[in-house]
Amino acid sequence: MTAEITTEKARIGAPSIAGFTEEGEGLVAAKVDHTHNHGVTVMSSRAERLTSFNVADFPLPTGREEEWRFSPVRGLANLLSDTATDLDPVPAAGYTVEAPEGYVRAPLAPGAAPRGTALVPADRAAVVASANTDEALHVVIPAEAEPAEPLRILVHGAAAGHRSNAHFVLEAGANSRSVVILEHTGAADHNGNLEVIVGEGAKLTVISVQLWEDDAKHLAQHDAQVGKDAVYKHIAVSLGGSIVRLNSNVRFSGEGAEAELLGLYFADAGQHLEHRSFVDHNMANCKSNVLYKGALQGKDAHTVWVGDVLIQKQALGTDSYEKNQNLVLTDGCRADSVPNLEIETGLIEGAGHASSTGRFDDEHLFYLMARGIPEDVARRLVVRGFLNEIIQKIKVPALEERLTDAVERELAASEN
Amino acid sequence: MSTLEIKDLHVSIETEQGTKEILKGVSLTIRTGETHAIMGPNGSGKSTLASTIAGHPRYNVTSGTITLDGEDVLAMSVDERARAGLFLAMQYPVEVPGVSMTNFLRTAKTAIDGEAPKLRTWTKDVKAAMEKLRIDADFTQRNVNEGFSGGEKKRVEILQLELFKPKFAVLDETDSGLDVDALKVVSEGVNRAHAEGNMGTLLITHYTRILRYIKPEFVHVFVDGQVVEEGGPELADRLEEEGYDRYAKGAGAATIAAADAAVQG
Numbered sequence: 149m150t151a152e153i154t155t156e157k158a159r160i161g162a163p164s165i166a167g168f169t170e171e172g173e174g175l176v177a178a179k180v181d182h183t184h185n186h187g188v189t190v191m192s193s194r195a196e197r198l199t200s201f202n203v204a205d206f207p208l209p210t211g212r213e214e215e216w217r218f219s220p221v222r223g224l225a226n227l228l229s230d231t232a233t234d235l236d237p238v239p240a241a242g243y244t245v246e247a248p249e250g251y252v253r254a255p256l257a258p259g260a261a262p263r264g265t266a267l268v269p270a271d272r273a274a275v276v277a278s279a280n281t282d283e284a285l286h287v288v289i290p291a292e293a294e295p296a297e298p299l300r301i302l303v304h305g306a307a308a309g310h311r312s313n314a315h316f317v318l319e320a321g322a323n324s325r326s327v328v329i330l331e332h333t334g335a336a337d338h339n340g341n342l343e344v345i346v347g348e349g350a351k352l353t354v355i356s357v358q359l360w361e362d363d364a365k366h367l368a369q370h371d372a373q374v375g376k377d378a379v380y381k382h383i384a385v386s387l388g389g390s391i392v393r394l395n396s397n398v399r400f401s402g403e404g405a406e407a408e409l410l411g412l413y414f415a416d417a418g419q420h421l422e423h424r425s426f427v428d429h430n431m432a433n434c435k436s437n438v439l440y441k442g443a444l445q446g447k448d449a450h451t452v453w454v455g456d457v458l459i460q461k462q463a464l465g466t467d468s469y470e471k472n473q474n475l476v477l478t479d480g481c482r483a484d485s486v487p488n489l490e491i492e493t494g495l496i497e498g499a500g501h502a503s504s505t506g507r508f509d510d511e512h513l514f515y516l517m518a519r520g521i522p523e524d525v526a527r528r529l530v531v532r533g534f535l536n537e538i539i540q541k542i543k544v545p546a547l548e549e550r551l552t553d554a555v556e557r558e559l560a561a562s563e564n
Numbered sequence: 565m566s567t568l569e570i571k572d573l574h575v576s577i578e579t580e581q582g583t584k585e586i587l588k589g590v591s592l593t594i595r596t597g598e599t600h601a602i603m604g605p606n607g608s609g610k611s612t613l614a615s616t617i618a619g620h621p622r623y624n625v626t627s628g629t630i631t632l633d634g635e636d637v638l639a640m641s642v643d644e645r646a647r648a649g650l651f652l653a654m655q656y657p658v659e660v661p662g663v664s665m666t667n668f669l670r671t672a673k674t675a676i677d678g679e680a681p682k683l684r685t686w687t688k689d690v691k692a693a694m695e696k697l698r699i700d701a702d703f704t705q706r707n708v709n710e711g712f713s714g715g716e717k718k719r720v721e722i723l724q725l726e727l728f729k730p731k732f733a734v735l736d737e738t739d740s741g742l743d744v745d746a747l748k749v750v751s752e753g754v755n756r757a758h759a760e761g762n763m764g765t766l767l768i769t770h771y772t773r774i775l776r777y778i779k780p781e782f783v784h785v786f787v788d789g790q791v792v793e794e795g796g797p798e799l800a801d802r803l804e805e806e807g808y809d810r811y812a813k814g815a816g817a818a819t820i821a822a823a824d825a826a827v828q829g
């Protein structure tokens with residue numbers, strides 16, 4: 149984890165910081181982490197990114213657009229086309245929900261509130277998924293509720309190469325405490341939106357697990373609106389699928405809220421796993437922490453992380469940090485890692501970012517081997533330890549165990 | 565009884581300026597039960613010798629041999645050497661993020677013994693050894709060497725020495741950076757390992773301080789990649805008083821500068 153392979157485009161304290169007081173300037177100077185500031189680049193602000201419910205507003209991407217430049221768009225034609233879910237010979241994907249009685253409400257048509265409150269499509273994939281989902285699943289965790297078991301939404305792809313659309317709306321009532329697991333298995337060309345509304349004082353953890361078969365493709369926009377004093381945690385775990393691109397976005401609807409966006413991915417030969425996160429600090433006194441960790445092995449394993457943080461002018465007292473770390477296990481892999489931090493006010497608690505992509509560290513290996521541990525065991529110890537930082541934040545023991553096993557299988561595969 | 569034999573060892577490394585020879589013909593024989601001290605100025609190649617014995621890939625052996633009871637150590641991989649009974653307490657122990665001490669110690673012990681230690685006795689052994697070395701119990705939950713202070717890292721090296729029970733231990737400046745109490749605690753650890761089993765020790769140090777606690781039978785003076793003088797414990801006292809100057813004549817000016825550094829450091 150030493151040598152940096154790819155780090156691009158850090159935007160820190162853009163020269164456009166206007167009208168801040170000396171106090172604010174001091175704060176920024178003291179707290180902003182400048183270690184990865186590679187200069188301001190020509191790029192439009194994240195704030196200007198188009199969002200719309202209108203399919204016509206998002207032409208098919210060519211791959212040159214900022215938001216698509218790392219993605220294999222040619223392999224995504226089916227997912228980006230404006231088409232309904234394929235029902236022939238079987239529905240391309242189906243889902244089941246495990247939740248306490250009364251939590252699942254009547255489905256929501258496009259435009260039926262609260263659908264559209266937290267999620268407005270931000271790219272072609274999300275807009276066609278939205279437009280082609282007439283009935284959005286609507287799950288409401290009542291105010292004050294503390295369900296004993298995690299809620300589960302199990303999406304299962306039944307037909308590789310066949311198109312599936314989904315839009316889920318999840319509401320966590322005021323002061324509720326809950327965990328929701330969104331799990332993907334099987335194979336399909338699945339285009340899935342998740343819209344999350346976190347009520348005042350609520351604590352919600354959403355864990356999106358991608359355990360697809362090798363021939364699955366998956367595009368996703370997960371947007372959350374986090375209420376006053378609420379705590380939202382989103383954990384993306386991507387292990388399976390040939391192409392997965394998951395965008396996890398957060399905005400606040402009240403002060404004092406916290407958001408934590410976490411991710412873990414393990415890409416094998418030929419796999420493209422892309423994660424984008426966007427924290428829009430549009431309110432004062434909110435906190436955010438972003439941490440994505442990935443391992444890569446095998447020819448043409450490709451991972452992408454793009455982490456946008458925007459601290460708006462009114463977001464005084466913001467405390468934000470984002471970090472991405474990648475561990476490259478073999479030759480022939482590529483990890484792109486791009487933190488973008490835009491700060492429009494100096495009156496913040498702190499803002500920092502870090503990104504590192506490194507090879508397996510030979511000194512770590514030497515130390516472990518010098519204690520008699522064989523090389524393959526030593527490698528596994530280190531990779532497991534590296535990824536475990538995310539797994540241990542899941543806090544659902546059965547799921548932690550399953551994912552630990554899944555990571556072990558990925559590692560075992562590398563020794564063949 | 566076991567014997568570790570180093571014969572006419574030449575070692576070089578690749579640097580940006582090209583190949584650099586560091587060890588220029590080192591011969592040493594250590595038997596179990598013996599303690600050998602190596603003293604020498606900074607940069608004379610002491611750590612190079614230690615790392616070469618452990619098998620660090622950076623160091624190329626260009627000629628000479630290392631054998632353990634006649635077995636060719638140089639033909640063994642790093643982990644095989646450790647399993648054969650060689651242990652290196654490093655001058656700068658490496659931090660390994662994400663791997664807990666508990667997990668690490670158990671995995672290493674399993675590898676060295678060829679079978680998993682009995683869980684109950686193992687946990688007890690680890691706890692007892694830690695107590696004797698005055699290492700806090702919560703260190704087992706921490707990642708290997710991560711955030712440990714310099715002295716804490718050294719104690720944890722000796723903890724491993726006691727738990728893994730090697731045939732030969734190379735202690736590379738284990739005494740540097742230790743306070744007076746820690747020096748005593750760590751020395752006692754080494755002496756316990758000695759008393760307990762069949763262990764030979766190669767103690768690399770700059771100071772006679774540690775020799776008050778760990779008594780070497782042999783002292784070797786190391787200058788510019790070679791052993792230039794050998795003797796008993798009295799040689800260490802003489803070095804402390806006179807420094808390495810009298811060896812410098814033949815070795816050139818660079819060594820004199822290095823010797824000065826050693827006195828200050």
Ligand SMILES: Nc1ncnc2c1ncn2[C@@H]1O[C@H](COP(=O)(O)OP(=O)(O)OP(=O)(O)O)[C@@H](O)[C@H]1O
Binds near residue numbers: 579605607613655
């Ligand atoms: N990467 C490198 N490039 C150039 N020279 C190197 C490199 N690594 C080691 N050396 C040199 O090898 C020589 C021997 O180093 P070594 O660490 O073995 O010395 P030492 O006797 O252990 O010193 P100290 O008492 O300071 O620990 C030194 O001159 C050192 O500068």
Ligand SMILES: [Mg+2]
Binds near residue numbers: 610612736737
């Ligand atoms: Mg040294």
